[in-house]
Amino acid sequence: MHMKNKTFIAKHGSPTPSLSKEASSQIPPFPRKLYIESYGCQMNFSDSEIVASIMAQQGFVFTDHYDNADLILINTCAIRDKAEQTIRNRLLVFNQQKIKQPDLIVGILGCMAERLKTQLLEEEKVVDLVAGPDAYRDLPRLISQVDQGHKAVNTFLSKEETYADIAPVRLHANGVTAFISIMRGCNNMCSFCIVPFTRGRERSRNPDSIVQEAKQLFETGYREITLLGQNVDSYSWCPSMTAATASPDHRKPSDVTSNFAQLLAMVAEIDPQLRVRFSTSHPKDMTDEVLYTMKAYPNICKHIHLPVQSGNSRILKLMNRTYDRAWYIERIVAIRHILGPSCAISSDMIAGFCSETEAEHADTLSLMDYVQYDFSFMFYYSERPGTLAARKYADDVPESVKKRRLSEIIAKQREHALMHNQKSIGQVHQVLIEKSSKKSEASFQGRTSQNKIVVFPKGNYQIGDYVAVQIVDCNAATLLGTVVS
Secondary structure, three states, X not given: OEEEEEOOOOOOOOOOOOXXXXXXXXXXXXXXXXXXXXXXXXXXXXXXXXXXXXXXXXXXXXXXXXXXXXXXXXXXXXXXXXXXXXXXXXXXXXXXHHHHOOOOEEEEEEHHHHHHOHHHHHHOOOOOEEEOOOOHHHHHXXXXXXXXXXXXXXXXXXXXXXXXXXXXXXXXXXXXXXXEEOEEOOOOOOOOOOHHHHHOOOEEOOHHHHXXXXXXXXXXXXXXXXXXXXXXXHOEEOOOXXXXXXXXXXXXXXXXXXXXHHHHHHHHOOOOOOEEEEEOOOOOOOOHHHHHHHXXXXXXXXXXXXXXXXXXXXXXXXXXXXXXXXXXXXXXXXXXXXXXXXXXXXXXXXXXXXXXXXXXXXXXXXXXXXXXXXXXXXXXXXXXXXXXXXXXXXXXXXXXXXXXXXXXXXXXXXXXXXXXXXXXXXXXXXXXXXXXXXXXXXXXXXXXXXXXXXXXXXXXXXXXXXXXXXXEEEOOOEEEEEEEO
16 A cells, blocks of 8 residues: 655654664764655655664754755655656755755665665766665665765665564654554565565564564554554464574564464454554455454454455456456455455555456456445556566556546546445444544544544544544545544
């Protein structure tokens, strides 16, 4: 699941990791200011919190204005060309700042850094350092290298790194919701996707470290955590893992064997007042055990993000999704049977994949009619260099056709989202208050267990409270309500 471009700034006083004496010796004798900008998926935003923690330990303080920074770090997304173009446009802005401030350091982090590596230094003269998703511990050395007048690059992909020992600086300002990364990398070689090449192979975190992080968040006032992974359903930890194979973050193996369903239960048992979400699931790996675990714990939110990408089996095979339309429908049937109709289901969809016909596009629309998703993330196909699809298949659907098919998918999704929201009118939902409404300071905004946004008058409540809200009106994106006792 991908998020709109946003800037998150770290807060002072957050916990920081313990780094080596060598790294600590690099802390400058004066405070330097860091500005972080994050783009793309939730994992990128979570990674920025790790980076903020590492840099805080190095003596950096944080600013919410790039023109007040000594170091600008951009955590990037490479999943679509549009995302990369957005970064390049931002670099033009930062280049103007660098003209005014020659000592300014600009660094590219994340998936775009991993994909383009030294090419970024050559093409974008404003860029001083490039660090891939597994190289964040090396940032102090890379910055020191830039301080000495050199460009710096580390895009090494690790088979072990999980950053489990680093307490992230929580960049969310509301103090209510937080992300916890439970694994890194991806073993699913979907033909359209660059992620396995930019984030490496799957490796799971020690469950003890995940539960401890969730406990600490709850004890400091957080009331909702989202467990993150490229494919959370393939999370796996075995106590037989040795120091040689385990992450360097936790050389002492956990005594607990854990799959994703068992991890979900461990986190849910921390406290009934801690909401638990997760993202993203893969249809080939989502088990009934996960669904029954969700049913057993009321504080595990009843929402599943289950990307389908296409409703046609031939296209799914070309995408190397390793399931067909019938398999996906069987998983939908299992969700409805075990969790009932109140469990929200969302999806990702790609319009105009290589060689897709009108009839195959119609299969996607018909699957949408069958499932009736609560919401979806929808895109037209964007060929990514280095992927299997780019090497094997012609990107032969005209862009005008892609855009028209996407508009049909979006229109269908709006219809279904509005239908679901209209069914909520008159119902009472437990809502966790997250922040003031964007449109009115007189209203709060929060979400239901089904991940639906609800806006309602503030009254005497506070951010972080659970309130019962009766839904009185809606549109396709938002529920409107009033608090009831």
